[in-house]
Amino acid sequence: MYLCIMIDEKKVTSEKAVLVGVITQHQDEAQSTEYLDELEFLVNTAGGIAVKRFVQKLDKPHPKTFIGTGKLEDVKAYIDTHDIGTIIFDDELSPAQLRNIEKILDTKVLDRTTLILDIFAQRAETSYARTQVALAQCQYLLPRLTKLWTHLDKQKGGIGMRGPGETEIETDRRIVRDQISLLKKKLNTIDKQMAIQRKNRGKMVRVALVGYTNVGKSTLMNVISKSDVFAENKLFATLDTTVRKVVIKNVPFLMTDTVGFIRKLPTQLVESFKSTLDEVREADLLLHVVDVSHPTFEDHINSVNTILKEIESANKPTLMVFNKIDRYTNEVIEEDDLITKKTEKHYTLEELQKSWMSKMQENCVFISAINKENMEEFKETVFNLVRDIHTKRFPYNNYLYSEYDADGNKLQ
Numbered sequence: 001m002y003l004c005i006m007i008d009e010k011k012v013t014s015e016k017a018v019l020v021g022v023i024t025q026h027q028d029e030a031q032s033t034e035y036l037d038e039l040e041f042l043v044n045t046a047g048g049i050a051v052k053r054f055v056q057k058l059d060k061p062h063p064k065t066f067i068g069t070g071k072l073e074d075v076k077a078y079i080d081t082h083d084i085g086t087i088i089f090d091d092e093l094s095p096a097q098l099r100n101i102e103k104i105l106d107t108k109v110l111d112r113t114t115l116i117l118d119i120f121a122q123r124a125e126t127s128y129a130r131t132q133v134a135l136a137q138c139q140y141l142l143p144r145l146t147k148l149w150t151h152l153d154k155q156k157g158g159i160g161m162r163g164p165g166e167t168e169i170e171t172d173r174r175i176v177r178d179q180i181s182l183l184k185k186k187l188n189t190i191d192k193q194m195a196i197q198r199k200n201r202g203k204m205v206r207v208a209l210v211g212y213t214n215v216g217k218s219t220l221m222n223v224i225s226k227s228d229v230f231a232e233n234k235l236f237a238t239l240d241t242t243v244r245k246v247v248i249k250n251v252p253f254l255m256t257d258t259v260g261f262i263r264k265l266p267t268q269l270v271e272s273f274k275s276t277l278d279e280v281r282e283a284d285l286l287l288h289v290v291d292v293s294h295p296t297f298e299d300h301i302n303s304v305n306t307i308l309k310e311i312e313s314a315n316k317p318t319l320m321v322f323n324k325i326d327r328y329t330n331e332v333i334e335e336d337d338l339i340t341k342k343t344e345k346h347y348t349l350e351e352l353q354k355s356w357m358s359k360m361q362e363n364c365v366f367i368s369a370i371n372k373e374n375m376e377e378f379k380e381t382v383f384n385l386v387r388d389i390h391t392k393r394f395p396y397n398n399y400l401y402s403e404y405d406a407d408g409n410k411l412q
Contacts, residue, residue: 007272013049013311014047014049014114015047015048015049015085015086016048016049016051016082016083016084016085016086017043017048017049017050017084017086017087017088018041018050018051018052018053018054018075018078018084018086018088019036019039019040019050019052019054019088019090020053020054020055020066020067020075020088020089020090021035021036021039021051021053021054021055021089021090021091022056022058022061022066022067022090022091023055023056023057023058024057024058024059024060024061025059025060028293032055032090034295034296035090035263035264035340036053036055036090037164038262038263039088039090039112039115039304041214042108042112042115042116042119043088043115043348045119045185046115046118046119046122047122048086050088051082052076052078052082052084054067054071054075054078056068056071060068061091062097063097064096064097064100064161065097065101065104065164066089066091066093066097066101067285069104071099072104072105073104075087075144076104076105076106077090077104079105079107080235084107084108084109085107086108086110087101087105087107087108087110088109088110088111088112088228089101089107089109089110089111089112089114090111090112090264091111091112091264092111092112092113092264093109093111095143095144095391098111098144105221105331106176106303112264113140114140116262116265117136117140119131120133121133121137127190128187128190128194130278131183131186131187131190132187132227134179134325135183135187136281137186138143138176138179138180138183139180141176142173142176142177142180145172145173159394180242181240191278192279194276195259201391204245204252204254204258205253205254205284205285205386205389205390205393206253206254206272206279206282206283206284206285206381207246207253207254207256207283207284207286207386208255208256208258208279208280208285208286208287209221209255209256209257209258209287209289210258210260210261210280210286210287210288210304210308211260211288211289211290211291211300211304211321212262212290212291212300212303212304212347213260213261213262214260214291214369215260215289215290215291215294215300215324216323216324217257217258217260217289217291218242218257219369219370220289220321220323220367220390221242221244221257221288221370223369223375224246224255224375224378224382225244225245225246225255239259240283241256241258241259241279242307243255243256243257243279244255244257248382248386249383251383251387253386253389256279256280256283258277259277261303261304261307262303263299263300263303265303265307277311277313280308280311280313281312281313284315284316284317284386284389285317285318285319285382285385285386285389286308286313286316286317286318286319287318287319287321287382288301288304288318288319288320288321288322289321290321290322290323291319291323291324292322292323292324292325292328292349292352292366293324293325293327293328293329298299298344317385317386317389319362319363319364319365319366319381319382320356320360320363320364320365321365321378321382322353322356322364322365322367323368323369324368324369324370325349325366325367325368325373325374326368326370326371327368328352329351330345330347330348330349330352332344349366350391353366365377365378365381381392410411
């Protein structure tokens with residue numbers, strides 16, 4: 001068990017960290033800069049401070065050291081001079097890369113996956129979430145156990161070292177495998193309990209909030225359901241699934257707030273949290289929340305759609321909810337500029353809205369959850385979608401959607 005606890009959850013001091021990224025055939029300079037910006041946000045969320053970035057242009061990451069040894073020497077010179085104790089790479093490192101880099105830098109080396117696991121461990125509040133994170137940590141740790149036992153490098157064969165038995169590293173691998181097995185059994189038990197809970201919720205329409213991390217899902221949940229789900233301007237503020245009963249006009253339905261997605265999401269986390277995402281699989285309607293103020297929000301949309309495909313939920317009825325319109329800005333082309341070609345980044349909010357309304361057959365809304373802008377339009381759209389789903393499923397219960405209440409009064 002102790003091998004899977006990789007993070008000190010109560011650590012409050014800010015660590016100084018150096019970030020390392022690459023520019024490759026599949027990741028240009030602009031993308032590399034954006035990914036490192038996101039990595040820096042992850043570092044801040046984890047309680048650290050990014051003080052320096054190193055970027056190298058390569059055809060593809062070096063198979064042994066991710067970046068070239070010359071660039072690694074530059075990194076080493078900087079961390080030795082400035083007393084930096086943490087190096088974080090913007091991609092998942094293989095066990096061999098991790099060992100080789102640690103030998104050269106002689107300091108703590110993390111990758112994007114380890115950092116995200118760290119944040120998840122800090123944010124997990126319920127037993128269910130903690131179990132999911134522990135499983136992901138163990139699955140990530142298993143092939144990397146050798147780096148924890150450098151003292152075994154001095155172990156030699158010869159007299160007294162032959163015969164049956166297992167080495168310390170083999171013992172630890174067995175312990176971690178056993179722990180993975182126990183955690184999976186525990187998750188299966190909890191999954192059965194949650195499946196019964198979902199079954200007992202009755203026949204109300206289920207609506208799930210999905211989207212990239214830090215796009216305002218929890219804030220929207222609080223506004224629409226008048227609840228107090230934890231919301232913060234940090235990545236992965238919400239890990240534990242929250243379900244609330246919502247009533248718009250006279251129509252009740254269940255709304256679920258789920259964990260946010262992110263690019264390069266660790267495979268271990270996708271696997272571990274698939275059970276949590278059952279709420280998404282079983283939803284009748286998805287509200288795909290998007291931070292329209294982010295310069296590459298379309299990449300965020302694609303990342304979320306990719307994960308929805310993985311959990312077989314991409315074809316569900318979906319309403320695109322473009323949030324944070326209060327923070328939207330566009331680049332302006334000067335009247336005498338005859339060279340710059342107008343693209344979506346130059347669209348005004350009105351032009352962007354028309355473009356997406358056309359793409360989505362008008363199945364999208366533009367709001368500011370925090371300022372409650374256009375919330376009536378949002379509620380009306382959700383009401384119509386929920387009503388359509390319910391009337392198709394239960395054609396004999398259409399009286400629920402009358403314009404009049406039980407006393408004959410016209411609904412506002």
